[in-house]
Amino acid sequence: MKKSTFITLLFSSALFLSSFANAHDYKAGDLQIDHPWSKAVPPNSSVAAAFFNVTNHGSENDVLISAKSPIAGKVELHAHIHEDGMMKMREVKNIEIPANDGTALKPGANHIMLFNLTKVPKLGERFPLTLHFKNAGEITIEVAVEKATYQMEMKPEKTKEQHH
Known part of the structure; x- marks a missing residue:
């Protein structure tokens, strides 16, 4: 085999295998959980949030009932609602x-909040998060800590001068 062909095959194999190493998608029953991630937070933070997509390939609705993680004292399911x-x-x-x-x-919608962090996950790390579904049961996923690529729209508060 020519040296150039061998190097091409070696490089292609490495790329193929690295795509599996970076993938973090999970299956639980009829559910598929894609790309669990968390925004990197300051080292003194006591809270973090987790985000991911869940696809239900089944013919019955399922429900995410709870979540837990060894890095948090408390984990809650959250939503953003429009009120007042x-x-x-x-x-x-x-x-x-x-x-x-x-x-x-996702940010600004349904998400998972982790409170009373016992370990603040750093950029590039992963942490375990166990999800409990009504039908699919329990599954532990690895949440990748990433740099935030979103920004919530914040409206500035009016100053006294703007009230005139």
Whole structure:
């Protein structure tokens, strides 16, 4: 075999295998969980959030009931709701995963909050998060800590001068 062919094959194999190493998608029953991630937080932070997409390939709705992680004293399911003209974050009892559809847990919408962090995850690290679904049961996923690529729109408060 020519040296150039061997190097090409070696490089192609490395690329192919590295795509699996970087993938972090999971299956639990009829559910597929894609790209779990968390925004990197300051080293003294006591809270973090986790986000991912859940696709339900089944014919029955499923429900995310709870979550837990060894890096947090408390884990809650949250949603942003529009109340009194403002978006507010609230704990919810569960998150619906419709049949033959999916749900995105993302910033500014449904997501998972981790409180009382016992270890603050750093950029590039991963941490375990166990999800409990009504039908699919329990699955532990690895959440990748990434640099935030989103920015929530914040409206500035009016100053006294703007009230005239």
